[in-house]
Amino acid sequence: FKFMNKPKKLVFASLRTRSKSMVMGELSRGSSRPSSPSLQDRALKAGWLKKQRSIMKNWQLRWFVLRTDQLYFYKDEEETKPQGCIPLQGSQVNELTANPDEPGRHLFEIVPGCTGEKDRSALSHEAFLLMANSQNDMEDWVKAIRRVIWAPFGGGIFGQRLEDTVLYERKSGPRLAPLLVEQCVDFIREQGLKEEGLFRMPGQANLVKELQDAFDCGDKPLFDSNTDVHTVASLLKLYLRELPEPVIPFNKYEDFLTCAQLLRAYGDMERHRGDC
Template identity: 55%
Template sequence: FLPTASLWCLAARSKSVIPGEGGPGQGSPRSFRLMDKPLKAGWLKKQQRSLVKNWQQRYFVLRGSTLTYHKDDKETTVQGVIQLRFSKVNELPPNSDDPGKYLFEIIPRTTGDRERCPHVLMANSQSDMEEWVRSLRRVIGMPTSGVFGKSLMDIVTYEQRFGPHMVPILVQKCVEFIKEHGLDEEGIFRLPGQDNAVKQFRDAFDAGERPSFPSDTDVHTVASLLKLYLRELPEPVVSSISTSWINRRITAAL
């Protein structure tokens, strides 16, 4: 016998293929083709909702707040429709026992007391997965908790789901870039960076992205981003007592 949650999932899946109930009814392919240009499209693997978990490769198309999937990139047949409104999108941490899978899930809105059955999808690469997650979240308008203004413990604990991180990913990326490009730069951590670029990077990290800095990024911009992050920590990295002690030591050395 199937567990109750599984029965709900199978019932929901059966309902989703009934014409007029969010599935690929007659005329659906034509109506989708007549809509605007897709916000994003590409191949993903979709986990089948069955007792034996297997994967099927499908062509996914994102238009508005609707995600459809098809057998081919011609969109000749709509095999399923995922309504994204009020849904949630989560990256899934890598499995050390089964590496090389870039997974994320779409959790639909709850209906009554029914168990929410996530759609688990697999991308071809880390960057492809991040791009899909970013696009879906923008459509949904999902609020994110961000990283600025959050405690170090909360951020590190969350990010350890995606790998063994001892410091926040933002700090790691900033330090690595500054170490590579800024050690010989005059006025590092003193001269300001480009305000617009700092804001763009901040918004990206706060949206749950993990952007890389292009090699031609102004090193003062990255330094300003790091300073902004440290300045907005709820607990200072260096206490006022330690700061006073450091200042006294520097003064004595001079």
């Protein structure tokens, strides 16, 4: 960052307490470069990101590959040996508020050893600072990394395969749908069936985001009588919209249409029989 002549208040809060910036991959760096990931470790996401070696130095463009519990980075897409990796188990990923004096910087950080900690007032100086090309790209990376971090604790469900969520939650008892879906549907049935504009009027965006983050972090927030039903409906729509595959899977789509056509034909036949 070039903030030598800028007031301190313009520097991100997460950087104020840092006495130094950690070189990317230091946590996993030994005397040699990290070993290549196993072939069974499938890539969950890959793309270009910029990483910062130190506060006073330029950004480096690297090819990042997210796997089951590590974020690897390479010099380019063709490299097979990573330059370094960021361990994700027990970490936390945070979006950083944009600095109005430096537009176009879409920053997020990975803070080691913060899983389960709700207090972000004392961010570690060992945080890994990354920059995406766009706001959407940054949000996609944050979501994907959160899924990896929180999946072992029942979180990271937004954007996760429906089967994976249901299989995990069945460890706590029989379940046909994710807890979030059941909770939203039950609340909407109790509070929203007479609500005008249900599923059309948007909920409170900040509260939807808070609830999403809570479920993604493995929490199970409860709704009460003061919860806005449109917010709950928006949360449910968001969950369904972010599923990697629709509720009706692609390979069952034609079967679903055929079933619907048969039901319609049966209904037409029954109506014709009644007219006779």
